Amino acid sequence: MDDIAQRLSDIVARHGPEALAVSTSQWNTQSDNGLGRRFMNLLGSPNWISGVAMCADNTAAINRMVYGWFPYPDYPNTKCIVLFGHNPKRHSWTPVYNAIRRAQESGAKLIVLDPRRSENAEMADLWLPLKPGSDAAMCFGWLKVIIEEKLYDREFVANWTTGFEALRARVSEFPLERVEQLTGVQAEQIAAAARLYATSGPAVIPWTPVTDQQRNSTSAIRLMCMLRAICGNVDVPGGEVLHGFHPDVVHESELELHGALTEVQRAKQLGSDTHPAFTYRGMAALREPSQRVWGHEWPNLINGCYMANPSAVFRAMADGAPYPVKAFFTLGNNTLMSFANMQLIERALLNQDLVVALEHFRTPTAQLADYILPGDAWLERNCLSDGFGWTAIYRPSQKVVEPPGSCRGAFDFWSGLAQRMGMVEQFPWETHESLLDERLAGLGMSFEEFAAKHAYHMRGLEYRKYERTGFATPSGKVELHSDLLDGLGFDPLPYWRDDLPFDTEFPLTLFMGVREDEYFQTGHRHISALRARNPEPLMHISPADAGTLGLPEGRWVDVETRQGKVRLKTAIRLEMPAGVVRVPHGWWLPERAEGDGTLSGAWIHADAQICPDDADHLDREQGIPHLKGIACRVSAVAEWE
Ligand SMILES: Nc1nc2c(c(=O)[nH]1)N[C@H]1C(S)=C(S)[C@@H](COP(=O)(O)OP(=O)(O)OC[C@H]3O[C@@H](n4cnc5c(=O)[nH]c(N)nc54)[C@H](O)[C@@H]3O)O[C@H]1N2
Numbered sequence: 019m020d021d022i023a024q025r026l027s028d029i030v031a032r033h034g035p036e037a038l039a040v041s042t043s044q045w046n047t048q049s050d051n052g053l054g055r056r057f058m059n060l061l062g063s064p065n066w067i068s069g070v071a072m073c074a075d076n077t078a079a080i081n082r083m084v085y086g087w088f089p090y091p092d093y094p095n096t097k098c099i100v101l102f103g104h105n106p107k108r109h110s111w112t113p114v115y116n117a118i119r120r121a122q123e124s125g126a127k128l129i130v131l132d133p134r135r136s137e138n139a140e141m142a143d144l145w146l147p148l149k150p151g152s153d154a155a156m157c158f159g160w161l162k163v164i165i166e167e168k169l170y171d172r173e174f175v176a177n178w179t180t181g182f183e184a185l186r187a188r189v190s191e192f193p194l195e196r197v198e199q200l201t202g203v204q205a206e207q208i209a210a211a212a213r214l215y216a217t218s219g220p221a222v223i224p225w226t227p228v229t230d231q232q233r234n235s236t237s238a239i240r241l242m243c244m245l246r247a248i249c250g251n252v253d254v255p256g257g258e259v260l261h262g263f264h265p266d267v268v269h270e271s272e273l274e275l276h277g278a279l280t281e282v283q284r285a286k287q288l289g290s291d292t293h294p295a296f297t298y299r300g301m302a303a304l305r306e307p308s309q310r311v312w313g314h315e316w317p318n319l320i321n322g323c324y325m326a327n328p329s330a331v332f333r334a335m336a337d338g339a340p341y342p343v344k345a346f347f348t349l350g351n352n353t354l355m356s357f358a359n360m361q362l363i364e365r366a367l368l369n370q371d372l373v374v375a376l377e378h379f380r381t382p383t384a385q386l387a388d389y390i391l392p393g394d395a396w397l398e399r400n401c402l403s404d405g406f407g408w409t410a411i412y413r414p415s416q417k418v419v420e421p422p423g424s425c426r427g428a429f430d431f432w433s434g435l436a437q438r439m440g441m442v443e444q445f446p447w448e449t450h451e452s453l454l455d456e457r458l459a460g461l462g463m464s465f466e467e468f469a470a471k472h473a474y475h476m477r478g479l480e481y482r483k484y485e486r487t488g489f490a491t492p493s494g495k496v497e498l499h500s501d502l503l504d505g506l507g508f509d510p511l512p513y514w515r516d517d518l519p520f521d522t523e524f525p526l527t528l529f530m531g532v533r534e535d536e537y538f539q540t541g542h543r544h545i546s547a548l549r550a551r552n553p554e555p556l557m558h559i560s561p562a563d564a565g566t567l568g569l570p571e572g573r574w575v576d577v578e579t580r581q582g583k584v585r586l587k588t589a590i591r592l593e594m595p596a597g598v599v600r601v602p603h604g605w606w607l608p609e610r611a612e613g614d615g616t617l618s619g620a621w622i623h624a625d626a627q628i629c630p631d632d633a634d635h636l637d638r639e640q641g642i643p644h645l646k647g648i649a650c651r652v653s654a655v656a657e658w659e
């Protein structure tokens with residue numbers, strides 16, 4: 019830690035504080051209490067990124083632009099659930115899986131939009147097999163039906179939205195024949211689904227990662243927000259509720275001290291010029307409204323607000339432009355494999371003066387670090403969770419064993435570093451527990467008392483809070499037309515960006531995803547009991563395509579895009595549509611040789627090496643990559659172990 023602090027200080031002295039970049043991910047939202055951002059804001063670096071730039075966090079940021087918060091579904095009271103791809107299963111999003119099944123038992127309808135006949139598609143009242151990446155076009159189709167047939171909540175639209183006429187005009191560019199062409203779903207089915215959503219009673223469109231990972235992401239997310247809003251489903255029982263902060267608990271956004279970062283340093287945030295949506299620049303117009311409605315200028319929902327653009331950070335690390343980034347900390351995040359363009363990320367890591375990983379394992383990313391600090395695990399630390407800042411529900415998670423050996427958590431890392439770098443006053447807590455106690459002081463309890471008393475704690479939900487406070491947007495209303503986006507140089511209305519031209523050399527389409535029960539993301543391949551159940555990365559392909567390509571079950575193939583290739587094993591699946599293949603996320607082989615060049619099989623199997631991050635494949639506003647519909651080709655591999 020002394021050496022890390024010394025080397026970081028030298029880098030800051032030479033290149034400025036912005037030469038430090040930090041990447042983390044979901045781990046962060048459950049353990050760091052905002053201390054990572056606090057350290058960076060005090061040091062003066064805006065270059066914080068997270069793998070969740072492609073998972074809920076970016077959705078949260080975009081939702082704020084429409085109605086000021088990221089809503090959570092009121093499953094127990096809903097009458098209709100719409101899943102855009104999102105496929106909760108017994109072993110994936112288990113609580114939501116249970117909530118959906120219970121809602122169905124009490125009569126709620128289920129609509130599933132998925133190219134694949136997924137588990138939820140099989141249990142749905144309506145299944146629309148849309149083309150990968152066509153979710154935004156589908157939403158336009160629904161809006162067309164709902165507006166034309168006047169199925170929307172006219173009173174809410176009149177009183178609480180801006181830009182409805184402009185939206186109506188934009189939507190009129192999407193007759194159902196066009197939407198049918200763009201999505202591959204029959205017009206009658208699109209109309210039937212739109213009617214079911216708009217007329218079943220209060221309805222929900224739960225968050226989905228599918229629209230977090232598309233070149234049409236910002237429009238798709240905004241269109242979903244608009245469907246919720248104009249159908250009167252925002253902040254009502256059975257709809258989707260804007261929780262706000264819990265009034266008596268100190269939330270992470272507050273501990274992060276975003277106000278401490280100077281305007282000058284904020285303006286240096288990488289990627290904020292080209293892809294500003296979730297950066298400081300992109301979210302600046304929400305400061306005042308957030309203060310007005312939620313009592314805080316810098317709500318950081320799901321840690322997805324005010325972050326730099328990942329691709330821009332990796333470019334600065336690799337090439338020193340627009341300025342050098344020379345120190346990189348990766349905490350609970352397999353950085354190399356969790357973004358697009360792995361080739362670039364490896365160059366970026368190899369061009370650093372200091373790389374520190376806080377990890378459990380020698381992941382491909384950790385293998386390129388100067389220091390691997392052993393991280394503690396969730397059973398070895400106390401934690402206060404508010405659902406990633408999404409809900410006003412707090413849950414304790416208690417330490418049951420001491421971390422072994424020298425394993426330490428985020429608290430020790432950040433405060434240890436802060437203390438060595440002259441920030442003693444701003445990191446006054448002696449222990450992690452004293453920080454948790456401080457967060458709960460408003461409830462008159464210590465963490466220990468809180469954990470003994472509450473499995474979870476929330477205040478009663480208040481519906482239609484906007485009638486009292488307005489929405490936390492510049493206009494105080496739901497912004498269907500966005501002056502904010504207009505001001506940043508983007509289309510103020512949602513739009514459809516045409517598909518990339520057909521590439522004859524790459525005639526198939528791939529999507530990444532379909533979670534594996536045995537593993538979480540890039541983790542756990544070293545656990546032999548799990549590996550025995552699921553030994554190899556599988557390409558799912560339809561029987562028709564397997565036939566055309568002459569691929570028997572179990573044949574190894576290379577799936578190639580213009581960016582790179584991955585080696586996968588053929589798995590013929592009846593539920594796959596023709597023309598589409600599935601590439602699994604995050605495969606590497608911990609038993610293989612480590613280090614640059616091989617990275618334990620990451621250079622054979624990792625999906626990040628086939629995801630491009632050129633302008634055509636990035637969402638314009640957010641700059642996140644397209645994992646749902648990349649042109650590819652598949653070729654059999656003659657011999658491979
Ligand atoms: N190319 C590509 N990129 C993606 C995706 C994709 O499909 N393709 N998916 C996106 C999605 S949905 C998400 S959520 C993100 C996920 O991105 P990450 O959250 O980075 O996902 P993981 O691969 O689980 O990596 C977490 C790492 O943290 C370590 N770890 C686990 N628990 C602890 C702990 O308690 N302490 C410490 N110190 N370390 C711990 C694990 O060993 C693991 O290496 O990636 C996104 N990025």
Ligand SMILES: Nc1nc2c(c(=O)[nH]1)N[C@H]1C(S)=C(S)[C@@H](COP(=O)(O)OP(=O)(O)OC[C@H]3O[C@@H](n4cnc5c(=O)[nH]c(N)nc54)[C@H](O)[C@@H]3O)O[C@H]1N2
Pocket residue numbers: 073102103104105106109110111131132133134136148149150151152153226227228529530531532533534535536537538539646647
């Ligand atoms: N066991 C286990 N559980 C997990 C995880 C894990 O790794 N393992 N990961 C966790 C994380 S971080 C996340 S984000 C969630 C993700 O969980 P899910 O949201 O369920 O994501 P996936 O299983 O990747 O894909 C869901 C569906 O999207 C469909 N799909 C693919 N492309 C498109 C498209 O363009 N549009 C539409 N509408 N559908 C499409 C696929 O066919 C698939 O059925 O799971 C979480 N739970």
Ligand SMILES: [Mo]
Pocket residue numbers: 072073227
């Ligand atoms: Mo995720």
